[in-house]
Amino acid sequence: MTLHLRQATITDLPAIVALLADDVNGTQREDASLPLDPGYTAAFAAIAADPDQELIAAEQDGRIVGTLQLSFLPGLSFKGAWRGQIEAVRIAGDLRGQGLGGEMIRWAVERCRQRGCRMVQLTSKTNRADAHRFYEKLGWKKTHAGFKLQLTEDR
């Protein structure tokens, strides 16, 4: 079965939110019930309206089996280089460990290259040693520490 990667459409949104909710970090904070929380549709609209944001759907045999988000960021560093950023990578639970992740990341990197990015960056939870090995196998360098500051009280 071939994995088909493409820009997500609004009709993909329920399946993509379900992938976000079906995740060790997502069960607490996401809600895939229908109709979708309006926060999701608003975010989808914001991404769709911005040419430097892309929500990607990975489709296999008519089913949405994976997702990721790409951001293309202008910046002054490296004499004004654009950088790509990958966020919110998710793969259906029953399909993990079959190489889909590698295919998705390679596709995302190629997309960043097409967009003229000089580098691509992402962060991965500190305790996900398997994910770290996965990225290092794909040639990524773990050179940075990632910091977060929550601005709301509930988490």
Next chain:
Amino acid sequence: MTLHLRQATITDLPAIVALLADDVNGTQREDASLPLDPGYTAAFAAIAADPDQELIAAEQDGRIVGTLQLSFLPGLSFKGAWRGQIEAVRIAGDLRGQGLGGEMIRWAVERCRQRGCRMVQLTSKTNRADAHRFYEKLGWKKTHAGFKLQLTEDR
């Protein structure tokens, strides 16, 4: 002397590029000579044209003493939360260790809050233990590992 933080203008650009070049990581890859490399002016234009990108100048007594870039990123996670991202934080070499960094980061976080972000994120080189302590003192959590993939051959 008061630190004044504001959106950078094109006339600030040479001073900001000089701050990027005056950095242990920047000397190799930046060029602050005038006229500026057109990559810098193109990047400034891209940032200025995007309402979700802000290049910030920190001014003290008429001198540009610091800079950072803010990106406001839409995303589906956390029911469609916006996140702020801080990149390219630099402070003039002769003014480091005087609390300017803390003032700049607190200002940036407040700006993200105004923009409705639910969280703010940044990465810092793995070997910059002093910077890591600085962010942790400000309440940030080092929860992630940051990976980069270079897409060009020269670095």
